[in-house]
Amino acid sequence: MSYTRRNFLKATLGASTLLSFTPAAPNFLVRSLMAAAPRRDDRDTILVVVQLSGGNDGLNTVVPYGDDEYARNRTTLRLPTKDLHKIDSMVGFHPRMGAFMRLYEQGHLSIIQGVGYPNSDRSHERAMRIWHTADPDQPGRQTGWLGRAVDSIWDPDSTNAPAVFVGPIAQPFGLNAERVVVPSVRSYGDLVIQEMPGRLKRQSQWKRAAELPRAEQDNPLTHFLQQCTLNSYTNSRRIEAVTKTAADTFEYPSFQLAGSLRTVAQLIRADIGIRIFFTELGGGGIGGFDNHANQLGNHCALLHHLSESVAAFIHHLKRDKLLHRVLLMTFSEFGRTVKENGRRGTGHGAAAPIFLAGGKLKGGLLGAHPSLTDMDNGALKFAIDFRRVYATMLDRWLGFKSRTVLDRQFELLDI
């Protein structure tokens, strides 16, 4: 797990302790602490969240072929055992998820099985809202868990955007913050400064005008805007630089999600201080993974998109030696019913698996596959509360304080 310099300083000194002995503290220490706060640390970790909209059928994703109940319940949707990518004698990946199998074998993929929450909600809107707010008890909660996370790390001198949504749909509620403005982008170009056609080299002039010291006014806002203007210029140049180099030629499949993840990879390579990326597969609303009828073909395609896109992303980052800084996590608002519904589809369910992909994972399966007989109203029972996954991302991976985001301390997972 990452252990940034910032965390080191916080852990060893503690902000309040240091303040209290500042006059006596060695100057270099004070200086380095001051520098640590607003500065970007290139060892800072990055979380990429992939939303699978519509309710993914976990049972046909990580398939419990070793359990006879699977075949009994899935009369038409049953996936042939011989086509599965077998993980162990119990479960295997969907036939179109060969790329995930390879990631799994390389130790870059973990599966958390049976993730959910008590009294699961079966409505798309409400269930998605619960996953976004991370607060099943307060349906009216006004902020998303990632929104609260970025609010919690904001400081008045920060000039970077801490989180970004990448995708063509409206920004998911999970990023809704009380204070911080989280931008939505479709491609890296949305974060690049555009210029009017003309012969002047305006960017450098503009930069000069922005960075000249302002003599007589002690207005803290002017100074802040100067810092931020220069930073936006630098960040924009960094993005342009990484997208123009040969290193940007990595091959991605031509799926929507692959395009979004390619943008994420470019922005990670530009190193502009974004700690959280959010992207999506399935169209954002009802649809996508929501297969009430003739599920097989559509689900095949979606899982293929997911697995190929994520694999390309992981390999790209690995090639560029950035994978150790990145952790990708999938989620969906619910799983599906164990029994199919007579229309070659499934109904809204409960618990489902979450995938983690990255360079610093232990890999393997976390938790047991949920029982197919002891069920929650026809769907799988959860064993791991989703907020434990969130808390693990926040505390162990990002180095934030999950308690401020989730209101209490959830038991962390060993990933």
Next chain:
Amino acid sequence: MVAQNEKTASRNQSKRVHPAHRMGGVHPAVAEKLTDPGWAWAAYQPDAQRPWNLAQAGHLFRRAAFGAGWDQLQQALSDGPQRAVDKLLRPQADLAVFNRTYDGYEASAAGSIDGLRAWWLRRIIQTPHPLLEKMTLFWHSHFATNSLKVKNPGLMLRHVQLLRSQALNSFRDMLQAISRDPAVLICLGADANRKALPNESFVRPLMEVFTLSHGHYTQKDVREAARAFTGWFALRGRLRYIPREHDGNIKEILGESGSFAGDDVVRIVLEQPATARTVVCKLYRWLICETEEPDAMLVAPLVESFAKDYDILKLAETMLRSNLFFSTAAYRRRIKCPVEFALGIVKALEGVVSTTQLGQDLAGLGQNLYHPPTVKGWIGGRHWINSATLVGRHNLALALLQGSGPYADKLNPWVVAKKYGCSTLKSATRFLLDLFLQGDLDPDVYETVLKTAQAPAGIGSDDPEGMLRRFAHLVVTLPEFHLA
């Protein structure tokens, strides 16, 4: 005026800077008086130390409006500060006709929230009473109601009309109406208030955000107030009172007891001095300064007066006329919200751009009208700004100014400069610096910016229009232009 401007430009050329336009540092004698409420809230009368100049006029229009065109600035200069404030508070134009016309446009667009958003922005651009819209926007953030939850554009339309009708009138009446506004109740999840299940979803933000603020009420007050509101429902978008669902028993709220109903709760919170303080401090942040919280002593006279009559116009008037407002403690001590940033460009260049597109672009910068992010509204300030939103502002300004694309050719700096008497590129660049920033830049910055237009590559170009578009873009992306 035309000839005058050319004269101004040539005069300043020789002096390098515009001393008459700069705000300058705080005179020591003035700095001391800023903390004295008697002096701070007294009406500003220009004198040698604090002259009435273009910078002050620009400041007034940024706060009490959404920026200004050149003739408005010039008119304000000759009017003097108090008369300029008069006109912003009580414009002579026929407002009733204007608002009726726009109410009609909005009613016909009420099928879609994007349509409403576009008409509101259009109204802001064209209104003869920009302060009314400035205050409507303030209340939209104060009683933050999000269309995504209400899911009924018609209710949202009526909600903002309610805000507008009271924006400069009575906070008491506005609060009363808000407590019966179906949009607010639905948004907060308070659309059902059963006797057996008192709903705290409205009364909690009522106390925490709309009036008293944290620390001036207890959980018990919230519970009891919720009982007083039982019987009120928003059913199929309509407010309904069901008497048998009302709990008529005795409640104890903020030290008073009685068989209170919802209206009594509103009356009781309005009797608390904390309510007036919450609103005064929030308006202080909006109209005067957001870098520092006002000292309790400083705002005390305003709080006391506001608590008596809840007259919003009077409160805004005191603030806008004051010595404090026209001091360096207020000058550029706020960051423009995205609407102010974009309309500051549009108003200065006297064009009307596509507000459908603008509404969408402003949403991308964090200010989606009709969709404040939480019940606390847009917190704003430094939160508006990060490197991504700043790139967004840069690119929006470019789209507005480039003369083609989604905003078409509605804003043309060269045409505006010529209209006000500039015939050369040189005078036009100085004019634009005056128009957008009232020339108030650090001398080095001022000269550097001017030089960009005088660079050989620029002068060699036979395209003053394109040159001036690029120059205008450079000016509105300077750090100073983001400050209100």
